[in-house]
Amino acid sequence: MQSNAALEYDYSLAKKFTFLTILFGFLGMLVGTIIAAQLAFPELNYLLGEYGTFSRLRPIHTNTVIFGFTVSGVFATWFYFGQRVLKVSIAESRFLMVLGNIQFWLYFLGALAATVSLLLGISASKEYAQYEWPFDIVVVLVWVLWGINMMGLIGIRREKALYISVWYYLACFLGIAMLYLFNNMEIPTYFTSGGLGNPLHSVSMYAGTNDALVQWWYGHNAVAFGFTVPIVGMIYYFLPKESGQAIYSYKLSLLSFWGLMFVYLWAGSHHLLWSTVPDWMQTMGSAFSVVLILPSWGSAINMLLTMKGEWNQLTENPLIKFMVLASTFYMLSTIEGPIQAIKSVNAIAHFTDWIPGHVHDGVLGWVAFMIMASIFHMAPRMFKKELYSKKLMEAQFWLQTTAVVLYFTSMWIAGITQGMMWRAVDEYGNLMYSFIDTVTVLHPYYTIRALSGVMYLTGFIMFAYNIYKTMVAGKELSQEPQFRTPMA
């Protein structure tokens, strides 16, 4: 590998995955908004026959935002900053370029086919693991291709030290690989029964309590290695780069990395409190969840302190606003989660709307904000154009921030009301309310959530439009900006 004066980073793969991030983000959030509306107005279930029911659409929402939107965002940012922090262009290796393109097409077509399969009702019936076995094989192939690409790029790097974001992305790769494989161990019934039933159908290798344990070890660590680890990696690159300030404490970033790795894996059983899993395991899940505040806040505080002495940027640069708000929402959801994991609190919170409320202050405020901010940062560098409109970004920021607040506050009220009503007893110990009483009371909050969905989705469309206009009508940049992203 020789250094070559005309050597440049190659953003073609980053661009491709950026398009997918926007496509799947739009689809996933559109379906999210539809199911939110269905919960408020059940008649909306019957518009498209079996294909429009809540039960068909909910897995499409969750899988599309996780495996479509978030994972594309992770791929897009990797193919952008991976090159930069390793100081090597992916175009220096034809092999890696070809591999990356195979990964892209396999992923794109696989994800579309998998989404259609869910629409047709083909499902393995495990949460966030609904894709049936042929699609699982595609997921594994895509993941292995990404792994080879990542290790390959690391192998030909010029910068010997691996920047902290690379650590986080490596952990994302290893973590998801392990989780996905183990949770999706399943037997295709057609082939083992000598040709009975549907070839797409499978049964899990686990049953009963074991199934629940493996499922929530997976489910919770999907949050860890999909929604936390790569997003922390993202902010550790994009916030310093955008603000021109190095990470406040690199040592703290290393320490909280190992802290997260160590603690997260044990917290999953907080999804199974008061269930049939061994008692010590439930207690362990609770305890580790509370301890999880430390590495989470360690990362978040490190992000916020990176802005030390430069807080004026918060008012001047909307991109900094997105990222600072993202880390603030990260703090909110990582204090809320541990609170919900305390056994006595969980007795009220479990099965209620407080849980999706918690999920969405994290995913809307933290994950999606950070992915959009990363794309805002990358777009002018990838397309060599100024961002199309700062005003539109500001408007999007406020619209979506309001939407997130409406989402989680309505679900807090709904969830706690529900939890209290379910357990309320009269003086003789009889339950005071039937299920439908709670539904009636919760109707206004479901309506507010549906409204917040419309607002967030509108914000996402504004984002997509801004990126599109940047591509086709942004002012040409003569030089790649070093720090602050130029915007009109």
Place this chain on the structure above:
Amino acid sequence: MDISEIQGYASFFMTIFLVIMLYGYIIHLYRSEKRGERDYEKYGNIALDDEITSKPVEDKPASQRYKEENK
């Protein structure tokens, strides 16, 4: 002792072990900076100065450099 009890104890002792490792790591980070063997904070510049033409913050793995410097 049945299997779930063994698992419980194993998990407890592993936790203690990992806590010690984690604290050991903090001590290691600070001690190697104090002794001047490593400067962790300079790695933060990898993100800031990331042109393909920029000079790498570290052109050899730190362990190798340390060995050479202390030969």
